[in-house]
Amino acid sequence: MGYRQEESPEAASGLTGCTKQCDILNKVFGRNSRVIKRQTFGIGLRMAKGKKDGDEDSDDDEDDEEEEEEEEEGGDGKDKKKPDQKPAPSRPNADPWATGGERQTITGIERADVGNLCYVNTALQGLAATSYPEWVNITTKAAYADDPKKGDLAKLIDGVFKQLNHFTKKKYESRATILTPTTDDLTFPDLGTQQHCATELIVRLNDRIIENMNTIGYENRIKVGVLTRRNCLDCGNVWTQAEEYPSLQLYKPLKTLQATLNETLEWHQRIEYWLTGRCNRCRGLAIRKILRRALRNSTRDRTSAANVKIIRNRIQLLEQSLRNHTYNNLTNTQEIRLGLARIAPYPVRPTKTADMTDTLFKGLKDTYDKEIIRRTINYESDWSQTQAITDLPEILIVEFVNVPGYDARGRPTKLKSRVTFDPYMDFTNYVAGPNRNIHMGNFNLPIRMLGDAANPAVPTYELRAILVHQGTDFVAGHWYCYRREWKDPVNPVGEQWWLCDEANTLRVGKQDLFGGNREDPRTPRPGQLYALIYEVVPPGGTVPGKGGDESNITQWKEAK
Structure with a gap:
């Protein structure tokens, strides 16, 4: 569908790691045994x-x-x-x-x-x-x-x-x-x-x-603004990205238990920790280290003068990028110049035409994305990630991810857990305010801050x-x-x-x-x-x- 994320291994960890320590999974569904005609x-x-x-x-x-x-x-x-x-x-x-x-x-x-x-x-x-x-x-x-x-x-x-x-x-x-x-x-x-x-x-x-x-x-009456912040735990790089989605996706408990809508929202802005991830700064530092080693051993390795000049230029570009903190939003051409991507030309990004079906366009886009990932030089790093809502629409669709896995036949299974909700909802505590950048560098804190100045009043829904x-x-x-x-x-x-x-x-x-x-x-x-x-x-x-x-x-x- 329009906004569908792949199931990550972190999603299988349940709701036990919320930022707020509250008892989410506390009740099991009861069965009503009464039978009426x-x-x-x-x-x-x-x-x-x-x-x-x-x-x-x-x-x-x-x-x-x-x-x-x-x-x-x-x-x-x-x-x-x-x-x-x-x-x-x-x-x-x-x-x-x-x-x-x-x-x-x-x-x-x-x-x-x-x-x-x-x-x-x-x-x-x-x-x-x-x-x-x-x-x-x-x-x-x-x-x-x-x-x-x-x-x-x-x-x-x-x-x-x-x-x-x-x-x-x-x-x-x-x-x-x-x-x-x-x-x-x-x-x-x-x-x-x-x-x-x-x-x-x-x-x-x-x-x-x-x-x-x-x-x-x-x-657009239904689009939701979401800000994602990632912190590299190896080099300290902070990467943020603002995106728009047609619905706000929340997770249900993974067992036949119960959670409130507020607790699923707290789980949405939790601090996640990734064992592996992609960090341009880590890759740049690693490649600079390799290039400096090649430059020191240029005589022993019989490196030509032309190649020595190319190595020095690439080191200079890398150091300039690291000083200016421009490594988080690099184009394909810039990644190739810095040595963060392969020199082979990238495929042309597909564009949708009037006679192209949605299925065909999605297939072409998936093929393009896989090719981009294949040609990228990967360097794994440890990451922390958190998300916050930045913009709420007039009509908000809260969609629950309740497909934890697949059965032996490959069919998606459904969760039987329950989420309780009320006829109205106040999202003020879950929307990042204008001062959200103050704590961008601290991977132990969520994006939002406490106080009215950081969390302006949000209309009741x-x-x-x-x-x-x-x-x-x-x-x-x-x-x-x-x-x-x-x-x-x-x-x-x-x-x-x-x-x-x-x-x-x-x-x-x-x-x-x-x-x-x-x-x-x-x-x-x-x-x-x-x-x-x-x-x-x-x-x-x-x-x-x-x-x-x-x-x-x-x-x-x-x-x-």
Whole structure:
């Protein structure tokens, strides 16, 4: 996907080396052994039996009563007294707001004639819960001077969002489902009909819309700025690099244990120690030592006068680079002049053309990168590394790396560990302030400093969507999401949560999402958290909380 790092050996060390000494892995998931009677509803969903007093009988409740009557009439024909059953616990698939055909529901999305599009449905539903649809609507008015047809993708996505963020009565349920756009419709034919990650589609879709506009004035709403600092423990060289990513990647615990979102953020900015690494200064010092030795033994080795002159010039260039500290950002030509790379010409860096697919371009770029590494003169050094967030977007995608390895068949395995989160998040303590360079040379300290001057106030973020994957690995399985209702001043239930599983959309209470003992409160066969989508709370806005009984809200917006 857009931002995917290779799994490093350090990532396998777990969360035991956080900068803050806190007990991260302290609880093991419990199993709820209680079994309740269920009835199949829709695709892969089950409705828990039982209803609240005073609720109107829904169609599903009537079906349940008919099943009970048939069971009582069976056997020897005598009525059997059933033991008293406790009411079903609050579940996201129990939907206590069901009131027959008048129930309000948001739009689902599905395409039954094409397989493996659940990740597309999940990505679009997750984005629909944010202000991203408003941004897409603005991009439809952009000037596509080179090719007006490039605006068709933004218009397609804009139409999908407008249909998803809409109320419909249950008796018109056939109107409450729209067709999923295929990968060809989204201009990603290379994705085919295989299973992919929902966040991968979000990233590629955002990049393609911006690429199609080919104009300025439209800010990337999801990019994250990350500063990486590396300290060479052999020569003291400090190397920093600022990069932008489409998502913030955090690590889950490696065992079936629990960590909070804050603890995963602390793990993100931890001090890592590498046994081997590449340091240009170490290489320069080593090559200078070799060249000085060759210069001292030039007479014995019968080195020609021309070669002696070349050696002296290279030593002079190396010493100049070491004095000016310019060895961290050298071009290929400069590395060749300093003797840090081979003299053989480097391959031409590939550029993407209009008729080139994403898969072909990625293959050419990977080949180029491998060739550059092969021609580089390596010199291993010991390193320490730390990272800090430098810039947060309006819409922040927090993606969790929960693939620790592969099974015997080569399939990626999934972590069953849990990360707890709240309806809102303050990232102030995890963002590097303007004074971050003060401690750049100390490999024992993180980049950020303490105090308001070093860590300026960061806007509070509210959780808008939770992307979940169900299955043993990411090659197959099923995607769905929990999302809030869209940002609409006319919509009176902005904090209402929904379970969106393709064509099925069910209301979910906050106590189920934030008060349970699992990441995914769905029963049976819950999935695992894969990504959280946050958005900035506007100035003067209300920060959502865990409490609140959504069942008391009755002023639903009428469907048109």
